[in-house]
Amino acid sequence: MFRLPVCPHCHTVYHYSDVRKIKKKKEEKCYHCGKSFKVSRLGYLVLLAIVVLLSVVVNVMILSSMSNILVSTAPIFITSFLAVVIALIFTPFFIKFK
Template identity: 45%
Template sequence: MFRLPVCPHCHAIYRYGDVRKSLNTKIHTCYHCKKQFKTSFSGLWILFLIAVVIGIFVNIFEMTAFSGTNVIALMITNIVLILFFLLFVPFFTKFRKFGADAQKSENIQISKKQQKKQTNKNAVRSSNKRR
């Protein structure tokens, strides 16, 4: 999970700066294999949960350790934590296949599932014939 995204086609690793720049666009073209892929932010909820838990613990520590803590100090602390966790966004993004390549891979997966079902049916039929 804590690695930079790779191209789903040729597995070329993207640099941190390239990923940060490409977060605004959904569809990208690989610089190595020239195929298109899209950005998926499905892993960001894990980063969000980590940030919330650490933020809660930091706020509780700040309120207990410093008796004169006010709301402004807590807000500044939370803003600093949010900015810190924004540095980790590229490590939680994923690149997925897009367009015809994604449909081909889905069709291959569906055909493999159908083949498994067919072999299971054949195995059941042959075991029923033996009885």
């Protein structure tokens, strides 16, 4: 289901750690064939939107299931934190090279 990005010219598969470094750049030269390609963060933005949406839904569910607002602050903090961590972990799988 999750695939790391490949070079659009020679289809060299990039490693997880490489993609993490490349994701901040707009353009990158392939280490294998030397041709340059554009780095697309569109998939990453979609991932971010989904994660934020999911954490909001989960937080609303937690809030509505708990009567005591003070008690529910901790799980909300945890789910929001987890959402950010998940987004960071899966970022390289949502970066595309064009």
